[in-house]
Amino acid sequence: MVTEGTYPQAFGGVSVWCDQIVRGLPEHHFDIAGICITGLEKPAWDLPPNVTLTPIPLWASGPAPKRPGRRLRAQVAEAYHQMLLSLLAEPQLALPAFTESLRALVELSESGPIGAALRDERAVGWLLDAWRGAPRVAETGATLSVHDALTVTDLLEHWLRPLLQPVPPGQVTHAVTNGLAALVGLAAKWRHGIPMLLTEHGIYLRERYLSFNKAGYGWSSQLLLLSFLRQVSAAAYKAADLITPGNKYNRRWEEHGGADPNRIETVYNGVDPADFAPAGPEPLAPTVSWAGRVDPIKDLETLIRSFALVRKQLPAARLRIFGGTPKGNEGYLTRCEKLAVELSVADAVTFEGRVDNIADAYAAGHVVVLSSISEGFPYTVIEAMTSGRATVSTDVGGVSEAVGDTGLVVPPRDPAAMAEACLTLLRDDLLRHKLGAAARQRALEFFTVDRAVGSFHGIYTALAEGRDPTKRMEVADDDDFDTNETRILRLA
Secondary structure, three states: OEEEOOOOOOOOHHHHHHHHHHHHOOOOOEEEEEEEOOOOOOOOOOOOOOEEEEEEEOOOOOOOOOOOOHHHHHHHHHHHHHHHHHHOOOHHHHHHHHHHHHHHHHHHHOOOOOHHHHOOHHHHHHHHHHHHOOHHHHHHOOOOOHHHHHHHHHHHHHHOHHHHOOOOOOOOEEEOOOOHHHHHHHHHHHHHOOOEEEOOOOOHHHHHHHHHOOOOOOHHHHHHHHHHHHHHHHHHHHHOOEEOOOOHHHHHHHHHOOOOHHHEOOOOOOEOHHHOOOOOOOOOOOEEEEEOOOOHHHOHHHHHHHHHHHHHHOOOOEEEEEOOOOOOOHHHHHHHHHHHHHOOOHHHEEEOOOOOOHHHHHHOOOEEEEOOOOOOOOHHHHHHHHOOOEEEEEOOOOHHHHHOOOOEEEOOOOHHHHHHHHHHHHHOHHHHHHHHHHHHHHHHHHOEHHHHHHHHHHHHHHHHOOOOHHHHEEEOOOOOOOOOOOOOEEEO
């Protein structure tokens, strides 16, 4: 299993999912190839006996690697230059050339470490040459400064490390996100013929585009870096033996990105009902609760702005925000705290950090809100539903698919719409309780961990035995889903 910045070094929805799978399948051994920053991060999770961890650090410090010999350097230069040209090529030509260059780099890495050849000054020159010779760039008149070339070269060398670092071979490689994690799956397939399974909880490329809007890179650097990630994602879609999105929304994106529809099967996330009993009595004051990691993609600013509107109508209202702040996001937390002060609601908004029992976060409110601008199939929603709390969620990813008609869904980045939905539920006890009960029933019927774990047991077994994993599944029609696009998977 290959992760990037999640399990087991960090908490979050994807990490919960990974832990469910490895604990639910004790008969399978999992070697977690965890892409991380330095490799020195302590696991945030207690690993079960069937799991070992192989860190893949992107930014590890240490002695400089030995430079490859002259002949190998020349071969690396040719393959790397081909990759750079593919980043700037016409779309119909780019992917084959890009994939060929990555495969060549993998083969060359078998002769010895080649990373040093990708970070010296000649690599910067190769990039500048590729830029000057690209017809598509010439039409724009855009320039690539030496500073930009140095930045891009440095990032590409680090991003290629998962492709070039040996990982223990297994029977199946399961990349639980696209992008850099998929590079490990591609290398394992090319080196050892290991089948590759790809699961996206959110659409990796879409989220990178969103994050790059505020990353501070110049236009030329963004073009190159996003082109690299776009080609990696497309190469993974093409190479994967099976793609298992968590919802039909992701499936549409994956098909648009070039994935073969015949090699896509939807497997919904699930929760353990034993962990989420009905939440019980509601708090005395009208309360909105939120749970997740403090991150710009969760759009806590819209949540706070919407709460300010709620409080104008219900002065006794409270907003309780539960969740840790990942390293690097401290500035975003400070910005949200300042926003609460600016909107004169700081006395009613509490940032409570990570809670030991996430069910307590859902029980803390009358209404549970999800405010994200991008999601896959969020645990926050299905956990709150299983707890029997009514939800207000932004219409992103598979949220509408999860909620159905058991909660209120609003457009993202729309504080007024979110506030109106919260007020509707806070003021109408009968509607709120009716939706909460219906949400729990829906979650117990469709979104349990046993269903998800059973599906992956069948998938792993089929791939390891060289069988077509799609043949072990059947489609279960249900009136609650659009069965032309969504498949509820059961073991055949």
